Amino acid sequence: MSDIFDLLITGGTVIDPGSGTNQKLDIGITADRIAAIRSNIPPVSARKALNVEGCIITPGLIDFHVHSYWGVNPYGFNADRICLASGVTTTMDAGSSGPTNFLGFRKLVYEQSRTRMLAFVAMAQHGVLNDPGELENLRFADPEGAAQAVAENRDVAIGIKLRMHKKSVGENSRAALRLAVKTGEACRAPLMVHVGDTAISMEEIVESLRAGDVVTHCYTPQQPSILDKNGRLLDAVRKARERGVIFDVGHAGGHFDFNLVRRAMSDGLLPDIISSDLHGRLKQPGFGVVGDLPTVMTKFLALGLSLERIIAACTSSPAGAVGFQDRLGRLEIGREADIAVLQILDDPVTLRDSLGAEKLHRQRIAAKWTIRAGEVFEGSC
Ligand SMILES: [Zn+2]
Structure with missing residues (x-):
C-alpha cells in the first residue's frame, strides 16, 4: 500500500547542510512528523500539497539569540508571530530567565508558544535586567541555582548566559566570568557570553572560555573588538575558534558593523551561528x-557568504552547539516536521548596519512558508 501523507511539500530544492543535501526533493509529512524525503512523490498521495517550485526547502530555522520571556523580562516580547512568519521554528532565549523564574519561562513561554522556545538560563537570579544591571551586585548571582535549573530541565534549558557589558556587571566582569565558566562546567552545558562594552580584554574573555562556549555579538563595533587596532583578527580569537569556541552574530540594534564583518571574514572568522x-x-x-532572521541572513549573502553556509549557521550549527543535533536542524524521516520554505527574491534591498552604513543588494532571502510540527504558517514575503 502506498503512503498517504497529510501534507506534501513538492517542487522545491532541499538545502540541508546537516545531511549534505542540495537537490530537488519532495517531503511527505504525516501528523507532526517527516514521513518521506524523496524525488517525485505524486501529489495524489497526499491530502494536501504545497507546491513550492522555485523555493528552497531547509530545516526550520533556529534563531539562536532572542528574548522571548514576554510579560516578565524587560527585554521580552511575544516572538511567536515574527518567528512563524520568517521560517523560524526554534528560538534560544538568551538569559531572560534566571534560576528564580525559569519555571515561569517553561510554563508560560515554552509550553504556550507554537515556536519551540528554548532558553539559556542567566546566572543572575532573575535573568537579564535593564537598569540596574543584573550583576552590578554579585550577590544577585546564583551559580548553583542556574546549574540546577539547567540540569533539571535538559529539554528546555540548554546553557548558561552571562552578559558582560558594564551596564550588566559593573566592575564585576572578571569575577562574573569565572563564576559563569564554573557554572557551565557544573551543569555540563555551554556558556553564552555577551561581549561589547566590556571592561576586560577580548583576549581574556576568549581564553577563559571552553570549547563549545559561545561568544555572542562577535561582530560588535563596541570595545573590546575581535579585531586589533590595525583591523586584523586577534590571534587569541583565531586560536579560540580553532579549539572550538563558537562565534555567534547576535545582531540586535548595536552589534553589526559591515566593515568589521568584512574584515573579520576575510581574516578567517566566518560566523558559526547567525x-x-x-x-x-x-x-x-x-x-x-535587525528586521528578522532572513534579513540578517541576507546581509551575509551580500557580504559574499555562500547560501549553504548561511543556512548551516541557522540550522545544523546552532542545533549542534546545544547538543540537539539528534532532533533539530536537519531534515530526517521520523523527526518533527519543522521546515522553512525560503525564497531568494530578485528584489533589490537596502541593508543597514548598527553604525548607519547602507549596503544595496540585488537579492533578499524571505520566508514563503514556515512548517512547525506539520502545521503550515504563511511567510511574510
Ligand atoms: Zn540579547
Whole structure:
C-alpha cells in the first residue's frame, strides 16, 4: 500500500547542510512528523500539497539569540508571530530567565508558544535586567541555582548566559566570568557570553572560555573588538575558534558593523551561528536594523557568504552547539516536521548596519512558508 501523507511539500530544492543535501526533493509529512524525503512523490498521495517550485526547502530555522520571556523580562516580547512568519521554528532565549523564574519561562513561554522556545538560563537570579544591571551586585548571582535549573530541565534549558557589558556587571566582569565558566562546567552545558562594552580584554574573555562556549555579538563595533587596532583578527580569537569556541552574530540594534564583518571574514572568522537578538526594547518599527532572521541572513549573502553556509549557521550549527543535533536542524524521516520554505527574491534591498552604513543588494532571502510540527504558517514575503 502506498503512503498517504497529510501534507506534501513538492517542487522545491532541499538545502540541508546537516545531511549534505542540495537537490530537488519532495517531503511527505504525516501528523507532526517527516514521513518521506524523496524525488517525485505524486501529489495524489497526499491530502494536501504545497507546491513550492522555485523555493528552497531547509530545516526550520533556529534563531539562536532572542528574548522571548514576554510579560516578565524587560527585554521580552511575544516572538511567536515574527518567528512563524520568517521560517523560524526554534528560538534560544538568551538569559531572560534566571534560576528564580525559569519555571515561569517553561510554563508560560515554552509550553504556550507554537515556536519551540528554548532558553539559556542567566546566572543572575532573575535573568537579564535593564537598569540596574543584573550583576552590578554579585550577590544577585546564583551559580548553583542556574546549574540546577539547567540540569533539571535538559529539554528546555540548554546553557548558561552571562552578559558582560558594564551596564550588566559593573566592575564585576572578571569575577562574573569565572563564576559563569564554573557554572557551565557544573551543569555540563555551554556558556553564552555577551561581549561589547566590556571592561576586560577580548583576549581574556576568549581564553577563559571552553570549547563549545559561545561568544555572542562577535561582530560588535563596541570595545573590546575581535579585531586589533590595525583591523586584523586577534590571534587569541583565531586560536579560540580553532579549539572550538563558537562565534555567534547576535545582531540586535548595536552589534553589526559591515566593515568589521568584512574584515573579520576575510581574516578567517566566518560566523558559526547567525542570530538576530530580537528583543522588546528595539523600539523602531519592524525591529529597526535587525528586521528578522532572513534579513540578517541576507546581509551575509551580500557580504559574499555562500547560501549553504548561511543556512548551516541557522540550522545544523546552532542545533549542534546545544547538543540537539539528534532532533533539530536537519531534515530526517521520523523527526518533527519543522521546515522553512525560503525564497531568494530578485528584489533589490537596502541593508543597514548598527553604525548607519547602507549596503544595496540585488537579492533578499524571505520566508514563503514556515512548517512547525506539520502545521503550515504563511511567510511574510
Ligand atoms: Zn540579547
